[in-house]
Amino acid sequence: KINGGLLSVASPPAGVTNEYIGEVTIEVDPYLISGVAAYAKVEGHPSFFVYAQIEGEFGGPPAFFVTGFMGGFGYNWSLTLPTPDQVYKFPFIAGLTDPSVFGANPTPVDVLNVLSGQGGKPPVVTPTLGQNWIAAGIQFRSFELVIGRALVVVSFGKDFELALLGLATISLPQNATSDAYAFIELQIEVVLKPDDGVFSAIGSLTPNSYLLTRDYHLTGGFAFCIWFGASPYAGDFVVTLGGYHPAFTPPAWYPKVANIGLNWIVSSSVTIKGGTYFAITPTAAMAGGSLQVLFQSGNLKAWLTAWINIMIRWKPFYLTADIGISVGVSYKLDLLFTSVTLKVELGAELTLWGPPTGGVAHVDW
Numbered sequence: 102k103i104n105g106g107l108l109s110v111a112s113p114p115a116g117v118t119n120e121y122i123g124e125v126t127i128e129v130d131p132y133l134i135s136g137v138a139a140y141a142k143v144e145g146h147p148s149f150f151v152y153a154q155i156e157g158e159f160g161g162p163p164a165f166f167v168t169g170f171m172g173g174f175g176y177n178w179s180l181t182l183p184t185p186d187q188v189y190k191f192p193f194i195a196g197l198t199d200p201s202v203f204g205a206n207p208t209p210v211d212v213l214n215v216l217s218g219q220g221g222k223p224p225v226v227t228p229t230l231g232q233n234w235i236a237a238g239i240q241f242r243s244f245e246l247v248i249g250r251a252l253v254v255v256s257f258g259k260d261f262e263l264a265l266l267g268l269a270t271i272s273l274p275q276n277a278t279s280d281a282y283a284f285i286e287l288q289i290e291v292v293l294k295p296d297d298g299v300f301s302a303i304g305s306l307t308p309n310s311y312l313l314t315r316d317y318h319l320t321g322g323f324a325f326c327i328w329f330g331a332s333p334y335a336g337d338f339v340v341t342l343g344g345y346h347p348a349f350t351p352p353a354w355y356p357k358v359a360n361i362g363l364n365w366i367v368s369s370s371v372t373i374k375g376g377t378y379f380a381i382t383p384t385a386a387m388a389g390g391s392l393q394v395l396f397q398s399g400n401l402k403a404w405l406t407a408w409i410n411i412m413i414r415w416k417p418f419y420l421t422a423d424i425g426i427s428v429g430v431s432y433k434l435d436l437l438f439t440s441v442t443l444k445v446e447l448g449a450e451l452t453l454w455g456p457p458t459g460g461v462a463h464v465d466w
Contacts, residue, residue, distance in 0.1 A: 102128040108213055110141075117228045118142045124212045126198065132157035135197040137212055139178070143230045148177030150226055154197055156240065169240035171252065179229035180236070180256060182264055185303035185356065186322075188288035192216065192225055193236065194250055194266050232258040238266075245275050265291040285310050285319070298332030301325070303356050312363075320376070321361030328354070336383070343378035346387035346412045348421070355382075362390075370398045387412040400433035418456070425450035427465075 105125030113120040120141035127134040136153030152173030159167040171193065183191040192215060195202045203211045218224030238252030249269040256262040266289070273283040289304035305322030312319055323342045328334040334354055343361035345351050360376030367373060377390030389410035396403040407426040413419070429446030446465070453460040 102126070106208060108210060110213065110217075113141060114228065116144050116230075120228065122213050122216070124197075124207065133198065136173075137197060137216065139216075139226070139228075141178075141228045143177050143228045146177055146230055148175075148228045148230070150175035150178040150180075150234075152193060152197075152236065154240075156196075156198075161241070163244050166242045167239060168242055168248075170238070171240070171250075172235075172237040174236070175226065175232075175234045177228065177230050177232065178234070179227050179232040180234045180254060181223060181225055181227065182254065182262075182266070182290070182292065185288070185290045185324075186305055188266050188290050189268055189286060189307045189309070191266065193238075194252055194268050196250075229259075232256065232260070246273075247271050260294070260296055263293040265289075267291075282314075283312050296331065298328055298330035298335055300327045300329070301356065303358075305359060316366040318364040319362075320359045320364065322358040324356040324358050326356060339380065339382050341378070341380035343376065343380075345378060345380050346385075346389060346410055348410070349380075349385060349387060349412060360390075371396050384416075385412055385414045400435070401430075402432075403430040404428070420453070420455055422453040423450070424452075 103126070105123060107121060107123040110120035110122060118141070120139065122137070122139040124137045125135070133156045134153065136151065138151040139149070141148050150173065152171070154169060154171035156169040159169070161167045173193075188194055190202070192202045197203070203215055215222070216225045217227075234254060234256040236252055236254045238250065240248075240250050242248055247269055248271075250267065252266045254262075254264045254266065256264075268289075269287050271283070271285045272281050274281065286307040286309045287304060288307055289302070291302045293300050301324065303322070303324045303326075306319055308318070310319040311317050321343055325338075325340050327338045328336070334352075337352075337354075339351075339355050341356075341358050344358045351357075358378075360378055362376030363373065365373040372395050373393070374395075375390070375392040377388075379388045380386070387410075389408070391408040392406070394405045405426075405428050409422075409424045411420070411422045425448065427446060427448035429444065429448075431442055431444035434441045434443060448465045450463045450465075451460065452463075
C-alpha cells in the first residue's frame with residue numbers, strides 16, 4: 102500500500118515563499134515506511150527538510166531487539182525541541198503513524214497543522230535561514246517488556262545544540278492495552294548548549310502512567326542541570342528527584358519537577374495522595390514527603406495526613422526539620438433551619454532547627 106499527498110502552503114511565514122509540505126506512507130509487509138518533507142525559499146534561498154521512519158522486525162538479542170529506525174535532516178530549517186514534559190507527544194518521537202499525533206489516516210493538511218504549529222501549538226519545524234539539523238534514532242524492545250525510542254538531534258548554524266530524546270514504556274502483562282494492571286511511560290530529554298553554557302538531563306513519567314487501575318495515577322520526575330561558560334548562572338547546578346522543599350524558592354532557571362508519588366481514586370468515597378522529593382543545590386540539600394488519605398460519604402468525612410520536610414543550608418550550616426501527623430473525623434448535622442459541623446481531630450507536630458539546636462513539639466486535640 103502506498104498513499105500520501107503534497108500541499109502548497111497558502112500563508113507561509115514572513116520572508117518565506119514557495120512553501121510545500123508532503124507526507125507519504127509505504128506498507129510492504131512486514132515493514133511500514135512513513136515520512137514527511139518540505140521545501141521553501143527563505144529570503145530567496147532554498148530550504149528543505151525530510152524526516153522518515155521505518156518500522157518492522159529487524160532482529161537482535163532479546164535485550165535489544167531492533168524494531169525500527171528513524172532520522173532526517175534540515176537545511177535552512179530549524180527544529181524546535183519539545184519541553185521535557187512533552188517529549189512523549191513530540192511527532193518525531195511518538196511516531197509519524199501514531200493517531201494521537203496527526204490523527205487517524207492523516208492528510209497533508211493534518212501534517213502541516215501539527216508541524217507548523219497551527220491551532221496555537223508551538224511549531225516543530227520552521228524555515229529559518231542559516232539554521233540546519235540532523236537527526237537519527239532507533240526503536241527497540243528489551244526482553245519483550247520495555248519498548249523504547251531514542252533520537253539524537255544535532256542543530257547547527259546560528260546556534261549549536263546537541264539533544265537526546267527518549268521514550269520508554271513498560272506494560273504488564275506484555276502487549277496489554279485496556280486490561281493492563283501496570284503501565285509505566287518514562288520520557289527523557291538531555292540537552293547540551295555550549296554557546297549558552299547549559300547542560301540539562303530532565304525526565305518524568307507521562308500522564309499515561311498508572312498502577313493496578315487507570316484511577317491509580319503515578320507521577321514523578323528528575324533533573325540534573327549544570328550552568329557553565331557564558332551562562333549568567335555559571336557555577337550553579339541542581340540535582341532533584343521529585344522537586345523541592347516547600348520553603349525553598351527555586352530560581353527561575355531551575356527546572357520544575359513533579360513529586361514522585363501517587364494519586365489514587367480508590368472508590369467514590371476514598372482517595373489517596375502521596376509524594377516524595379530529594380534535591381541538592383549549591384546552597385542547600387533537602388528531602389521529604391507527604392501522605393493523605395481521605396474518606397467522604399455524604400456528610401461524613403474522615404482523614405489522615407502525614408508529612409516530613411528536612412532542609413540543610415550551607416554557608417552557614419543550618420538545619421530545619423518538620424514532621425507531623427493528623428487524624429480526624431467530621432460530620433455535618435443538618436437541622437431544621439441551619440446546620441452544625443461536629444469535628445474531632447488529633448495531631449502531633451515536631452519542628453527542629455539548629456545550630457543552636459532547638460525545637461518545638463505540639464500536640465493538638
